[in-house]
Structure formats: structure tokens, C-alpha cells
Amino acid sequence: MKPTRARIRRRLLPALALIALSTVVAPPAGADAGPRPAGADAGPFPAGADAGAPSPLDWKPCAQGPDDAPGKELDQAGARCAQLTVPLDHSRPGGRTITLALSRLPATDRARRIGTMVLNSGGPGESSLGMPLRTRAAMKDVAARYDLIGLDPRFVGRSTPLDCGWPIGLWLRSPGATRARFDHQVAVQRDLAERCARRHADVLPYANTRDTARDIDLVRRVLGERRISFLGYSYGSYLGAVYTQMFPGRTDRVVLDSAGDPDTWGPRAQQGTEDEAERALRGWAAWAARRHGTYGLGATPARVLATVDAIVAAAQDRPLRVGRYEVDEQAVPYILSVGSGNDRSAARAEFSATVRTLNEAAHRRPAAPGPELDGFLTFILTSAGSPLAGPAAAIICGDRAAPRDPDVYWNDIERSRARHPLFGPLKNTIWPCAFWPNQPRERLTRVANPTPALIVAATGDTATTYQGSEAMHRALTGSRLLTLRGAVAHGIYGEYGNACVDAEVNAYLATGALPAADPTCRP
Structure with a gap:
């Protein structure tokens, strides 16, 4: 029954995997904030709206009781979980707060550690807390070089609920x-x-992708990372793209699976x-x-x-x-x-x-x-x-209204x-x-930047169409489009079972080098 629910959730609003720059919070000590890159999306919140460094995380066992099977599975794999307090309204960092639930599956090859990868399953609304276990299996040997972070976005899963x-x-x-x-x-x-x-x-005015992207950057800061890698599926791809737009230069390796057209994201x-x-x-x-x-x-x-x-x-x-x-x-x-x-x-x-x-x-x-x-x-x-x-x-x-x-x-x-x-x-x-009782607090993010990313798409995707992934590829001018041709699928890397796709993604995650041209795989 669980696999069925996971598929339903992934395709819930078969969301268009997409997501933007505002120095809402200051970069970590020693980071080069630099001039704002062309096309960066500053948004309405000033750079000075920073409440200071987030409190350190208190990592604990993930299981919340004897019947918490997902938590037990994380614990058995060596993961630990924590709660991060973030502002409900990022323009008022000293005001009301909510909590985010995180899991971390640490890198085991510390000598060759690449960094931290934040994961998102999609939805929106899908819990990603247990995602490090699935991602580790897909990444094979490369997983040993990453700290894998499962993050339940604001109002989702074990984070403050809605x-x-x-x-x-x-x-x-x-x-x-x-x-x-x-x-x-x-x-x-x-x-x-x-x-x-x-x-x-x-709280409804603060449930949106841009505030979720701001939360992710607070996670980056509290983990002490200058840059993070990101893997997102479906809506998670949209979220990842918005993050690159709002916080340029803060990402390392970005994989956007089953992405859609960022310009059409919304209720329709x-x-x-x-x-x-x-x-x-x-x-x-x-x-x-x-x-x-x-x-x-x-x-x-x-x-x-x-x-x-x-x-x-x-x-x-x-x-x-x-x-x-x-x-x-x-x-x-x-x-x-x-x-x-x-x-x-x-x-x-x-x-x-x-x-x-x-x-x-x-x-x-x-x-x-x-x-x-x-x-x-x-x-x-x-x-x-x-x-x-x-x-x-x-x-x-x-x-979007x-x-x-x-x-x-x-x-x-x-x-x-x-x-x-x-x-x-x-x-x-x-x-x-x-x-809906409230109009969006901010305009829809326009994704247009040169962030290097690997976009993974199936030509027969019925949820976030292949044409949508092509639009994402055009929006992220530094990206490559990895096509699974002749397949009907939504959620490909590590899920569809295509060895060619999995190998291409893992090679990128291991080396950081995108393919020289847009590659194609077949079922």
C-alpha cells in the first residue's frame, strides 16, 4: 500500500519541477556575497532582514515511538533527525516562528566528501524526511561522499503542520x-x-515556494555549507529552480527530475x-x-x-x-x-x-x-x-492567483x-x-539564470510534460537535458529502473561535470 500512496503523492498535482536571489539572510562567514548576478530575483525583502545565525541543530534519533516504522528505518541506516526553527514570515525574522523537520544520513567516505545534498520528493506536500534512504540506493557508491538531507518543507510532514x-x-x-x-x-x-x-x-499567506526556498537557505547556513547540492522530483524540481534564482551561487550539483515549465506553474x-x-x-x-x-x-x-x-x-x-x-x-x-x-x-x-x-x-x-x-x-x-x-x-x-x-x-x-x-x-x-482567502504575497518567480543543472525528463511524461522540461532547460541556460526517450514515466532517476539514466546522473554527482551535450537514454 505504501508504494501506491507514494505514487499518488508524487502525481498529486503532478507538479512542474521548477524554483529564486534575495539575500534574505546573510551568507555564512567567509562566503563571497559578491555583486548581484544578472537575472537574480531579489524579491521584496531587504538583505538586512536577517535575524542572525540560526541556532545549532540538536541531532537525535528519528523514531518517535515504537510504531514509527519510517523513523526506525532511518535510525537503523545511521541517520539522525533534528528540528530547525525558522521565521513564519521571513520579512519579520524576530516574529512568530515555525519548525522544520530534517533528517541527515552522513557521508561515510569523509576523506572524499563532496558536500551536502538537500532532497525534495515533490507534491507539493510530499514528506521528504525518509528520502535519504531511497536516494542513497539510487546513488550507489557516490552516496558515501554526500551528507544526504531529508527536509520536510514548511507545513509538510513532521514540520509545523497545515x-x-x-x-x-x-x-x-x-x-x-x-x-x-x-x-x-x-x-x-x-x-x-x-x-x-x-x-x-x-498562516496561509506564508505557504508558498519562495518562503520554502528561504527556509532551504537557512538549512544551508545552519549546516555551515557555502554551497549545497540539490535533488528534486516534479514540484521539487520547481522548488530547486526557484532556489537557484533567489540564491545564485549557493548551489553545487543540481538534479531536477521530471521538471515542468516554470512559467506555467500554478493552479492551472x-x-x-x-x-x-x-x-x-x-x-x-x-x-x-x-x-x-x-x-x-x-x-x-x-x-x-x-x-x-x-x-x-x-x-x-x-x-x-x-x-x-x-x-x-x-x-x-x-x-x-x-x-x-x-x-x-x-x-x-x-x-x-x-x-x-x-x-x-x-x-x-x-x-x-x-x-x-x-x-x-x-x-x-x-x-x-x-x-x-x-x-x-x-x-x-x-x-499564483x-x-x-x-x-x-x-x-x-x-x-x-x-x-x-x-x-x-x-x-x-x-x-x-x-x-482562496489570500492573494499571493509575491509575484511568481521568473526562472532565468545560468546555474549548471542536470534536468531529467521522459518524453511521455503525462504530469510535467517533456515540453515543460525543455522550457526549464531554456530557463536554466547552464543546464543539460537528459532525455529518456520513448518512456511514459514521472520520476525517473532511481525510480524508473533505467540504468543509462542512473549512470548519467551518478557520473555528474561524482564529478560535478555536466555532459558535453544533451544526452539521450532509451528504455
């Missing part, structure tokens, strides 16, 4: 087939925003990804057709897609009963979009089993979900996903429905950001 109290499944939904159902969804999204405001109106970032989603669904349909004897979904791709259409139609008629859950027409497109976005055999087999169960429910037969589908539905339809949904929505809405007029969304939905009847409405629908 929980709006609503399931992800109430937020990430298709609008339905009619204006009446869309109007109901508008009311739901308004209610979600109001519920979050009632709980957290005092999924617009324009319909073609990729439909190609991925067709690719899965061809795979499932060759296994009709196993899954019974159709002996040709066209028949498999007809089965999918029948499931959607049945859900429009009335919700599908899947075990203890009702899955309605607004949830089905999201399930299909998430499930078809990975072309590895294990992922396609899991998704085929999901569609088989939905097909049973569509025929009004008993449909008991397997453990993976049950975990998926539990996560999106119950309060289990609430601790992730709140900070994710708050960060997205806090980064969304249109307030529901008719803007309805018109986009109707235009997209003609060409993309399944995924068009899902990608263009209204979110709580349309009713």
Missing part, C-alpha cells in the same frame, strides 16, 4: 458531464477554501497535458489488449478503450460500488489519469487490475478492490490524504471536452484556488 481537513478526492475531481454538476463542484471547491481559511487563515498548470494523457492511455490499452486472457478488457486496443468508455458512462449514470467505496463520474477520470501514467510492466499490470475491478462495478457486479486499489481509494476518498491535501493546495494557491470567475473554467472545460472528452474536463476544472 491540515485543512478535507480529502484529496474532493479537490482533484473532474467537473462532470453537465453544467449542473459543474456548479455543484464550484460549491464544493468554495467550501474547501473556506474550511481551510477557518483553520489556518493566519495541468492545462495542455491532455494529449500526453491520452497517448499514455492508448499505450496502456495496447498493452492490456495483448493480455486480454488475463484481464478480460478487450482483445484489441479499440475494445479496451471501449471498455474504459463504458466504465465512464456507467459512472455518469450512478456511482460505481467498489468494495466499501462509491466511485462517481468525477473520480473516475482522475483514477484513469494517474493509473495510466507509467509504462513499466508492474505499473501497467496494477492499473489493468484496477480497470478490471471498475469494469466489474460498471456491470453492477460485486467488485472487491485488491490491496493497491483499496489503498488508492482510501487515500483519495477519506481523511487519510488530508495532511497532504492541505499544504499542497496552500502552496499552489499561494504561488487563479481566475475567480467560474465561467472561465466552464468555458475552458467545454472547449477541451470536444477534443478530449475524458481528460479535457479534468485538466481544466476549477480548484479551491479560485476562492
Whole structure:
């Protein structure tokens, strides 16, 4: 069940891995602040808004009790955890504070130690505290030369929490087939925003990527590092890019996996990804057709897609009963979009089993979900996903304002429905950001700088598209683009299982030398 939740979280707002210079805090002693580089983003906070050096970290065991399996795993690997106090509002460093949770897996080859690497899993809203263990496995021998830092960003995981109290499944939904159902969804999204405001109106203005980047620079300072390396996936790539813009010269080796277009980041970032989603669904349909004897979904791709259409139609008629859950027409497109976005055999087999169960429910037969589908539905339809949904929505809405007029969304939905009847409405629908209680405190970061970075992208990514990664490559003029061609994947390095990609990234992490040209790998 845990792998399913991790995949859901990574693709939650299949975020566009991106992120900017303000000497909000002074550089560590001996660092060369130098003149502000061209294109640096100073932001509204003056360089003098520095409360002084952060307090030293008190590293302790990570496990918080006998049932804390992730903490125990970190402890057994030799990691330690700490809490860092940071300003809620970086323009008022002497005011209210919040805490950040960190883990550190120290370098074991101290004689050849390269430095510290900060990690981010994405989301936004995904906990990264346990990420050093996964990253160490991906880095192989190179990991021994880095201190790996898992950081739960502000309001995420073990850091000061922000929980709006609503399931992800109430937020990430298709609008339905009619204006009446869309109007109901508008009311739901308004209610979600109001519920979050009632709980957290005092902190929502400070949930955003730019303040998270400032937090990362405080982490750099308290660790005594002049520069840090960074590895981020999906939204974590956006965060990493914003950090390079806000704090130029503070990074060493930067890997941005499954990056998106930094200029389109925000509440409507999924617009324009319909073609990729439909190609991925067709690719899965061809795979499932060759296994009709196993899954019974159709002996040709066209028949498999007809089965999918029948499931959607049945859900429009009335919700599908899947075990203890009702899955309605607004949830089905999201399930299909998430499930078809990975072309590895294990992922396609899991998704085929999901569609088989939905097909049973569509025929009004008993449909008991397997453990993976049950975990998926539990996560999106119950309060289990609430601790992730709140900070994710708050960060997205806090980064960029969304249109307030529901008719803007309805018109986009109707235009997209003609060409993309399944995924068009899902990608263009209204979110709580349309009713968010506060406007963003700062403008969206414009990423444009020469930071050396390695951007990793799959040509069939349905979440942060390959075109988005190309846009990130253009924005970071010192970067190289490592392409996994012919693959449908989101989250590649150390996750997809491509030896070529893993070797290219590890060579860069070991030497600091980017490839001479943009390299290409194949599945």
C-alpha cells in the first residue's frame, strides 16, 4: 500500500519541477556575497532582514515511538533527525516562528566528501524526511561522499503542520458531464477554501515556494555549507529552480527530475497535458489488449478503450460500488489519469487490475478492490490524504492567483471536452484556488539564470510534460537535458529502473561535470 500512496503523492498535482536571489539572510562567514548576478530575483525583502545565525541543530534519533516504522528505518541506516526553527514570515525574522523537520544520513567516505545534498520528493506536500534512504540506493557508491538531507518543507510532514481537513478526492475531481454538476463542484471547491481559511487563515499567506526556498537557505547556513547540492522530483524540481534564482551561487550539483515549465506553474498548470494523457492511455490499452486472457478488457486496443468508455458512462449514470467505496463520474477520470501514467510492466499490470475491478462495478457486479486499489481509494476518498491535501493546495494557491470567475473554467472545460472528452474536463476544472482567502504575497518567480543543472525528463511524461522540461532547460541556460526517450514515466532517476539514466546522473554527482551535450537514454 505504501508504494501506491507514494505514487499518488508524487502525481498529486503532478507538479512542474521548477524554483529564486534575495539575500534574505546573510551568507555564512567567509562566503563571497559578491555583486548581484544578472537575472537574480531579489524579491521584496531587504538583505538586512536577517535575524542572525540560526541556532545549532540538536541531532537525535528519528523514531518517535515504537510504531514509527519510517523513523526506525532511518535510525537503523545511521541517520539522525533534528528540528530547525525558522521565521513564519521571513520579512519579520524576530516574529512568530515555525519548525522544520530534517533528517541527515552522513557521508561515510569523509576523506572524499563532496558536500551536502538537500532532497525534495515533490507534491507539493510530499514528506521528504525518509528520502535519504531511497536516494542513497539510487546513488550507489557516490552516496558515501554526500551528507544526504531529508527536509520536510514548511507545513509538510513532521514540520509545523497545515491540515485543512478535507480529502484529496474532493479537490482533484473532474467537473462532470453537465453544467449542473459543474456548479455543484464550484460549491464544493468554495467550501474547501473556506474550511481551510477557518483553520489556518493566519498562516496561509506564508505557504508558498519562495518562503520554502528561504527556509532551504537557512538549512544551508545552519549546516555551515557555502554551497549545497540539490535533488528534486516534479514540484521539487520547481522548488530547486526557484532556489537557484533567489540564491545564485549557493548551489553545487543540481538534479531536477521530471521538471515542468516554470512559467506555467500554478493552479492551472495541468492545462495542455491532455494529449500526453491520452497517448499514455492508448499505450496502456495496447498493452492490456495483448493480455486480454488475463484481464478480460478487450482483445484489441479499440475494445479496451471501449471498455474504459463504458466504465465512464456507467459512472455518469450512478456511482460505481467498489468494495466499501462509491466511485462517481468525477473520480473516475482522475483514477484513469494517474493509473495510466507509467509504462513499466508492474505499473501497467496494477492499473489493468484496477480497470478490471471498475469494469466489474460498471456491470453492477460485486467488485472487491485488491490491496493497491483499496489503498488508492482510501487515500483519495477519506481523511487519510488530508495532511497532504492541505499544504499542497496552500502552496499552489499561494504561488499564483487563479481566475475567480467560474465561467472561465466552464468555458475552458467545454472547449477541451470536444477534443478530449475524458481528460479535457479534468485538466481544466476549477480548484479551491479560485476562492482562496489570500492573494499571493509575491509575484511568481521568473526562472532565468545560468546555474549548471542536470534536468531529467521522459518524453511521455503525462504530469510535467517533456515540453515543460525543455522550457526549464531554456530557463536554466547552464543546464543539460537528459532525455529518456520513448518512456511514459514521472520520476525517473532511481525510480524508473533505467540504468543509462542512473549512470548519467551518478557520473555528474561524482564529478560535478555536466555532459558535453544533451544526452539521450532509451528504455
